[in-house]
Amino acid sequence: METLFSPPLQHWLDIAGIFVFAVSGALLAVRRNFDVFGIAVLAEVTGLGGGLFRDVVIGAVPPAAFTDLGYFLTPLVATVLVFFLHPEVERINKAVSVFDAAGLGLFCVTGTLKAHEFGLSLTSSVVMGLATAAGGGVLRDVLANEVPSLLRWDREIYAVPAIVGSSAVALLIHLDAVRPETAVGAALLAFVLRLLALRYNWRAPRAWKRSSATADTEAAGGTDNAPTHG
Amino acid sequence: METLFSPPLQHWLDIAGIFVFAVSGALLAVRRNFDVFGIAVLAEVTGLGGGLFRDVVIGAVPPAAFTDLGYFLTPLVATVLVFFLHPEVERINKAVSVFDAAGLGLFCVTGTLKAHEFGLSLTSSVVMGLATAAGGGVLRDVLANEVPSLLRWDREIYAVPAIVGSSAVALLIHLDAVRPETAVGAALLAFVLRLLALRYNWRAPRAWKRSSATADTEAAGGTDNAPTHG
Amino acid sequence: METLFSPPLQHWLDIAGIFVFAVSGALLAVRRNFDVFGIAVLAEVTGLGGGLFRDVVIGAVPPAAFTDLGYFLTPLVATVLVFFLHPEVERINKAVSVFDAAGLGLFCVTGTLKAHEFGLSLTSSVVMGLATAAGGGVLRDVLANEVPSLLRWDREIYAVPAIVGSSAVALLIHLDAVRPETAVGAALLAFVLRLLALRYNWRAPRAWKRSSATADTEAAGGTDNAPTHG
Numbered sequence: 248m249e250t251l252f253s254p255p256l257q258h259w260l261d262i263a264g265i266f267v268f269a270v271s272g273a274l275l276a277v278r279r280n281f282d283v284f285g286i287a288v289l290a291e292v293t294g295l296g297g298g299l300f301r302d303v304v305i306g307a308v309p310p311a312a313f314t315d316l317g318y319f320l321t322p323l324v325a326t327v328l329v330f331f332l333h334p335e336v337e338r339i340n341k342a343v344s345v346f347d348a349a350g351l352g353l354f355c356v357t358g359t360l361k362a363h364e365f366g367l368s369l370t371s372s373v374v375m376g377l378a379t380a381a382g383g384g385v386l387r388d389v390l391a392n393e394v395p396s397l398l399r400w401d402r403e404i405y406a407v408p409a410i411v412g413s414s415a416v417a418l419l420i421h422l423d424a425v426r427p428e429t430a431v432g433a434a435l436l437a438f439v440l441r442l443l444a445l446r447y448n449w450r451a452p453r454a455w456k457r458s459s460a461t462a463d464t465e466a467a468g469g470t471d472n473a474p475t476h477g
Numbered sequence: 478m479e480t481l482f483s484p485p486l487q488h489w490l491d492i493a494g495i496f497v498f499a500v501s502g503a504l505l506a507v508r509r510n511f512d513v514f515g516i517a518v519l520a521e522v523t524g525l526g527g528g529l530f531r532d533v534v535i536g537a538v539p540p541a542a543f544t545d546l547g548y549f550l551t552p553l554v555a556t557v558l559v560f561f562l563h564p565e566v567e568r569i570n571k572a573v574s575v576f577d578a579a580g581l582g583l584f585c586v587t588g589t590l591k592a593h594e595f596g597l598s599l600t601s602s603v604v605m606g607l608a609t610a611a612g613g614g615v616l617r618d619v620l621a622n623e624v625p626s627l628l629r630w631d632r633e634i635y636a637v638p639a640i641v642g643s644s645a646v647a648l649l650i651h652l653d654a655v656r657p658e659t660a661v662g663a664a665l666l667a668f669v670l671r672l673l674a675l676r677y678n679w680r681a682p683r684a685w686k687r688s689s690a691t692a693d694t695e696a697a698g699g700t701d702n703a704p705t706h707g
Numbered sequence: 708m709e710t711l712f713s714p715p716l717q718h719w720l721d722i723a724g725i726f727v728f729a730v731s732g733a734l735l736a737v738r739r740n741f742d743v744f745g746i747a748v749l750a751e752v753t754g755l756g757g758g759l760f761r762d763v764v765i766g767a768v769p770p771a772a773f774t775d776l777g778y779f780l781t782p783l784v785a786t787v788l789v790f791f792l793h794p795e796v797e798r799i800n801k802a803v804s805v806f807d808a809a810g811l812g813l814f815c816v817t818g819t820l821k822a823h824e825f826g827l828s829l830t831s832s833v834v835m836g837l838a839t840a841a842g843g844g845v846l847r848d849v850l851a852n853e854v855p856s857l858l859r860w861d862r863e864i865y866a867v868p869a870i871v872g873s874s875a876v877a878l879l880i881h882l883d884a885v886r887p888e889t890a891v892g893a894a895l896l897a898f899v900l901r902l903l904a905l906r907y908n909w910r911a912p913r914a915w916k917r918s919s920a921t922a923d924t925e926a927a928g929g930t931d932n933a934p935t936h937g
Binding site for chain 2: 739741742743744746749759763770774776779789791792849
């Protein structure tokens with residue numbers, strides 16, 4: 248990975264991905280009424296969490312999040328921006344979604360490549376690509392005490408674009424065809440799929456019978472806080 | 478551990494444990510109305526989370542969850558099953574509890590053995606056995622935004638059977654008596670204790686005075702979302 | 708770090724820090740009505756979680772939490788104490804806050820030193836100092852299904868004292884002036900700042916416009932469970 252793109256390009260792509268993810272964390276923190284440190288913590292966790300999880304799992308310690316000062320400072324920039332300009336940032340929420348989709352595309356590619364570099368199989372590398380792209384958002388939602396958006400049926404699909412992008416990278420590795428232009432192609436594939444999902448409200452099905460029958464009784468013996476659906 | 482049971486047996490026991498845990502994760506996801514990817518993520522996390530936590534903590538990276546394709550695929554099988562058959566699976570909820578208890582028994586044994594193999598003391602290995610058996614369920618509940626069942630006083634005891642099973646393994650290690658039949662004995666001990674807890678609704682006490690006095694005022698200065706009890 | 712203080716002193720300072728953090732975890736568990744095992748788990752997680760996170764991230768595995776029996780037993784002592792005496796402990800809640808502030812001071816110092824010892828940069832070591840001091844509390848709140856107190860604007864600042872203490876240590880490292888008396892000074896600095904924050908209700912600002920304008924509309928397109936403020 249170190250040599251896939253020229254180091255400055257790779258670095259700036261990473262920084263861009265971290266930044267847009269951090270903005271999404273900071274915005275949620277503002278909505279939840281957190282203080283400025285809460286905003287910074289949620290920005291850091293969202294921006295760096297996916298890569299941190301990947302690095303700890305594959306044994307790449309200390310993680311990149313702690314060895315590159317720029318990685319750490321980027322979410323703080325996002326914090327300052329959102330702290331002062333959150334109404335404006337909310338207004339360009341669609342632009343944020345586009346950036347977030349770009350982060351998704353980039354992170355699933357770099358996550359898959361790095362996991363494979365550390366000796367994981369292709370399948371496991373795909374899973375790590377998904378975890379890198381989606382992990383920060385899951386940690387963000389857990390810390391904000393919300394059900395992770397990744398898991399909810401009423402949100403546009405996020406996992407599919409990441410899995411498709413990661414799988415495309417795995418295919419490239421298998422074909423020994425990993426080059427900057429093909430890797431960018433895989434990232435673009437995930438990016439465009441995510442944009443289409445947002446544009447056309449693509450949602451994944453809920454469990455069989457559950458998505459159609461509104462009279463369906465909530466699962467017997469289930470938890471008492473299952474949301475009603477309809 | 479590699480040589481405790483014949484590798485195929487060990488592998489199939491692991492797969493069975495992962496499967497039943499994954500089913501419990503998938504069922505919770507259906508109750509919470511998650512989409513199919515949410516179901517798969519919760520199945521994976523519940524089935525593999527305990528072992529993943531153990532492996533990261535003891536330094537066994539990349540974790541087994543990422544080096545054995547079967548470990549990864551098993552929760553997906555559970556996802557497909559629950560996706561289509563969740564009403565039927567709910568109906569055999571008792572059977573699921575029995576399988577879950579079997580997973581508990583197996584995982585506390587293998588968790589304790591693996592931790593000791595990686596150089597942890599006997600006490601720490603017991604803790605790791607408990608973490609292996611209970612960790613997946615805790616992660617499942619955290620992701621579903623629920624209070625972990627492990628911690629709740631209104632659920633049958635889960636920690637005690639796991640601690641007893643893990644401690645039995647520690648005793649076997651201490652006595653240099655770890656053999657397939659004794660390890661299975663320890664797993665059975667945890668399994669039977671858990672079944673008895675479910676059958677006779679064994680619950681652990683809450684804090685002194687809290688379990689008896691219903692007129693007890695909720696702790697002054699406490700959180701405002703403490704549940705009422707009575 | 709091993710040689711900064713005489714080993715027994717360092718060990719007892721650590722034990723004291725773990726103990727007071729564990730008490731805060733056990734008290735929250737009692738308020739949430741958990742059973743005795745839930746209390747023990749929350750005490751362990753709160754007392755050891757910050758250090759565990761740090762050790763896993765910097766690659767110091769198995770973590771100190773699993774190699775020192777005293778570290779593991781201390782939260783159990785806190786559990787027994789709180790189990791029987793929780794009304795009395797609640798009554799001396801202020802004393803608990805003082806101890807907790809002492810734990811904060813100590814952990815941010817030892818966390819920063821240990822991270823630097825494992826090769827992290829000064830900035831990253833400061834972040835690790837904060838994570839060591841605050842991590843256990845965040846895990847405690849996540850497991851109890853609450854918004855982490857660290858992030859909430861209506862709680863006295865916790866991050867600032869930890870960051871100041873950690874930064875003081877980084878400065879000492881930079882000046883090659885880490886000695887028992889200077890390290891204690893840094894811990895005292897964090898400790899006193901936290902006490903002042905508690906005494907004078909120092910709170911950090913929320914996002915711009917949000918802290919002043921009560922008529923501010925909740926962020927458009929935001930989550931539906933954002934708390935009202937006013």
